[in-house]
Amino acid sequence: MSASKKTAAADDPKDRFIKIGIIGGGQLARMLALSGHPLGINFVTLEPAADACAAAVAEHVIGDYDDRGKLEEFASKVDVVTYEFENVPAESVKYLSEKKLPVYPPPQALAVSRDRLKEKTLFRELGIPTPNFSAVGNIEDLKTAVETIGLPAVLKSRTLGYDGKGQAVIKSKNEIENAWERVGKVDCILEGFIAFTREISVIAVRSREGEIRYYPVSENTHKNGILHVAIHSPNDPLQSLAEDYGRRLLEHLDYVGVLALELFVVDGATLMANEIAPRVHNTGHWTIEGAATSQFENHIRAVAGLPLGGTTVPNSCAMVNFIGEIPPAASVLEIKGAHFHDYGKFAKSGRKLGHATICRNTRNDVIAGVDEILALSDIS
Amino acid sequence: MSASKKTAAADDPKDRFIKIGIIGGGQLARMLALSGHPLGINFVTLEPAADACAAAVAEHVIGDYDDRGKLEEFASKVDVVTYEFENVPAESVKYLSEKKLPVYPPPQALAVSRDRLKEKTLFRELGIPTPNFSAVGNIEDLKTAVETIGLPAVLKSRTLGYDGKGQAVIKSKNEIENAWERVGKVDCILEGFIAFTREISVIAVRSREGEIRYYPVSENTHKNGILHVAIHSPNDPLQSLAEDYGRRLLEHLDYVGVLALELFVVDGATLMANEIAPRVHNTGHWTIEGAATSQFENHIRAVAGLPLGGTTVPNSCAMVNFIGEIPPAASVLEIKGAHFHDYGKFAKSGRKLGHATICRNTRNDVIAGVDEILALSDIS
Numbered sequence: 001m002s003a004s005k006k007t008a009a010a011d012d013p014k015d016r017f018i019k020i021g022i023i024g025g026g027q028l029a030r031m032l033a034l035s036g037h038p039l040g041i042n043f044v045t046l047e048p049a050a051d052a053c054a055a056a057v058a059e060h061v062i063g064d065y066d067d068r069g070k071l072e073e074f075a076s077k078v079d080v081v082t083y084e085f086e087n088v089p090a091e092s093v094k095y096l097s098e099k100k101l102p103v104y105p106p107p108q109a110l111a112v113s114r115d116r117l118k119e120k121t122l123f124r125e126l127g128i129p130t131p132n133f134s135a136v137g138n139i140e141d142l143k144t145a146v147e148t149i150g151l152p153a154v155l156k157s158r159t160l161g162y163d164g165k166g167q168a169v170i171k172s173k174n175e176i177e178n179a180w181e182r183v184g185k186v187d188c189i190l191e192g193f194i195a196f197t198r199e200i201s202v203i204a205v206r207s208r209e210g211e212i213r214y215y216p217v218s219e220n221t222h223k224n225g226i227l228h229v230a231i232h233s234p235n236d237p238l239q240s241l242a243e244d245y246g247r248r249l250l251e252h253l254d255y256v257g258v259l260a261l262e263l264f265v266v267d268g269a270t271l272m273a274n275e276i277a278p279r280v281h282n283t284g285h286w287t288i289e290g291a292a293t294s295q296f297e298n299h300i301r302a303v304a305g306l307p308l309g310g311t312t313v314p315n316s317c318a319m320v321n322f323i324g325e326i327p328p329a330a331s332v333l334e335i336k337g338a339h340f341h342d343y344g345k346f347a348k349s350g351r352k353l354g355h356a357t358i359c360r361n362t363r364n365d366v367i368a369g370v371d372e373i374l375a376l377s378d379i380s
Numbered sequence: 381m382s383a384s385k386k387t388a389a390a391d392d393p394k395d396r397f398i399k400i401g402i403i404g405g406g407q408l409a410r411m412l413a414l415s416g417h418p419l420g421i422n423f424v425t426l427e428p429a430a431d432a433c434a435a436a437v438a439e440h441v442i443g444d445y446d447d448r449g450k451l452e453e454f455a456s457k458v459d460v461v462t463y464e465f466e467n468v469p470a471e472s473v474k475y476l477s478e479k480k481l482p483v484y485p486p487p488q489a490l491a492v493s494r495d496r497l498k499e500k501t502l503f504r505e506l507g508i509p510t511p512n513f514s515a516v517g518n519i520e521d522l523k524t525a526v527e528t529i530g531l532p533a534v535l536k537s538r539t540l541g542y543d544g545k546g547q548a549v550i551k552s553k554n555e556i557e558n559a560w561e562r563v564g565k566v567d568c569i570l571e572g573f574i575a576f577t578r579e580i581s582v583i584a585v586r587s588r589e590g591e592i593r594y595y596p597v598s599e600n601t602h603k604n605g606i607l608h609v610a611i612h613s614p615n616d617p618l619q620s621l622a623e624d625y626g627r628r629l630l631e632h633l634d635y636v637g638v639l640a641l642e643l644f645v646v647d648g649a650t651l652m653a654n655e656i657a658p659r660v661h662n663t664g665h666w667t668i669e670g671a672a673t674s675q676f677e678n679h680i681r682a683v684a685g686l687p688l689g690g691t692t693v694p695n696s697c698a699m700v701n702f703i704g705e706i707p708p709a710a711s712v713l714e715i716k717g718a719h720f721h722d723y724g725k726f727a728k729s730g731r732k733l734g735h736a737t738i739c740r741n742t743r744n745d746v747i748a749g750v751d752e753i754l755a756l757s758d759i760s
Contacts, residue, residue: 040722342420347391
């Protein structure tokens, strides 16, 4: 322990506390702020919506992500910047960097994650298996790609895709034209369709000093292209392989913060990378109650230059998303081992309004708990 | 599961969320608000200080606790009221009750806990052992009490005492006059001095429906009359006795919320009640990371009329207070299993500025961790 470590921190909290700026003011920003306040960190969010749900726990700057004046105001208030979504305008990140404000995760991670072609190309370069893919810039490219990749295949816009948006499955050649229309005739990639047995994700965090920690992988199921249930998978046989792929990405990108890597499990033993998210991730929400340190706190620790916290998970746990509608808190909290999160957003079809976490002694008990929660949210 | 449970909650978050008013805006209010936001609860604090540390995570009304105008403003914003300290003016509580605002824990718990004479008398009525005591209203009473109780004894003001304030130890008869001066010649009780082997506390929570849950007891040590270290004591031989005493108080007071009961362990097997706190308590701060549901979240659940959460503690854990000065976050977080809390307050001698929690697999490992934290805060 060095002598300097024994010095007391500043008397004035303003001199002890750092301010983290978060681009975006949704539920991820909200949960980041809630996890960071105990550490003595204050938060400023930037988002166009006045009723951004993170505003209840952060200073909120209302502004477009590319509004120079608002960016300047936001930048003047903070010591370091992070973000809750990958579609942050590159120009805005460049502007913040010119202001000498550190942006974590680093801009190169944003550049890769918001462009599926760059992302898949990087997977390939790093020896991480990924479905066959081909760049598509026009209908002729698409027809050629279908010949190369084969059918079924999935056409995905290179940028701005999330929660299943900007995607079209092509099962036969007569669907090609229609798929091209549906994705909006934008730059795309065509991906070979993967017959996977499970979808998993690994959440990893890397500190400014290069230390890496991994959470146990999560098994994920989707509904209408949106994550619905994530179940913590302890001692997963593919844990170390998933960590190895995560490490390659984190080190190549000189990454700081939480990274989520989504993977398809093929034939029970092969992992194929689907995509990365350079941020805290919906499949890691169960770490709030389930892990020694949540993904949110570890992201904040990394961004703030603090040592990382433990990622062990003493119990079994899982998470269920509430999409479009949300049950009353009391009905969820009656369930043994359940925790409830209401993001404070207006209900709207397809919108993530909150989630429940369930922690119990065994995986079977957790799966039974997931069913109890699903029974509540199955209102139709 | 009743059909009504399957109804979705309101579309507008304003109609889903309740607002809890907290009298006081210090670290307890701050930690209450941080634990309640995920549940979809908003908070309004009332405190005279503009820089109240809870203001970062709550709407803050700046006002004296007995300022009618401010109380009216505060009351108009909230659905239910709780408090973070027991010296809330009785008149203010009466005013809020007249406004038909529920106040939890109930006013009778406040009345008992802010008056040591009422408190000790209630212990006796409920069959809970407590040190011998005698009411003291003047110097003659004190002299008589010394004859009855014997020496050494402790003279304590009936009201407004906390963190060792308003107390004077009397070891010999020639210290009587001086002790009377030191406590300020106010209404007091004289208590027999207890040769205890340990100080423990049990934290219990009771819901509006009367369900009670208990946390494992905490072993506590003080420094200059202020709590310094609290260590979770799993499978404590006195756990069930402590719970029994807690239950008697909770049921007698028709209590709602978290109650802390401080106890002296005498001869290893007898518990003597020292005092109660009708609120979340410093000896339960380790429940934030250590327990399935923290004391803060369970207090909020109780006050909001929600089902209580689990109180099991999967690991061993402990808490160290930072009093007067606080080490840098990084020096604490370097310690394995450590979590850090900075309340955001100006440093001042004797002031609680933050705390660290340590969670490890075994009690011995936790005690070693406490020593590592103490080494950091021992700056002198």
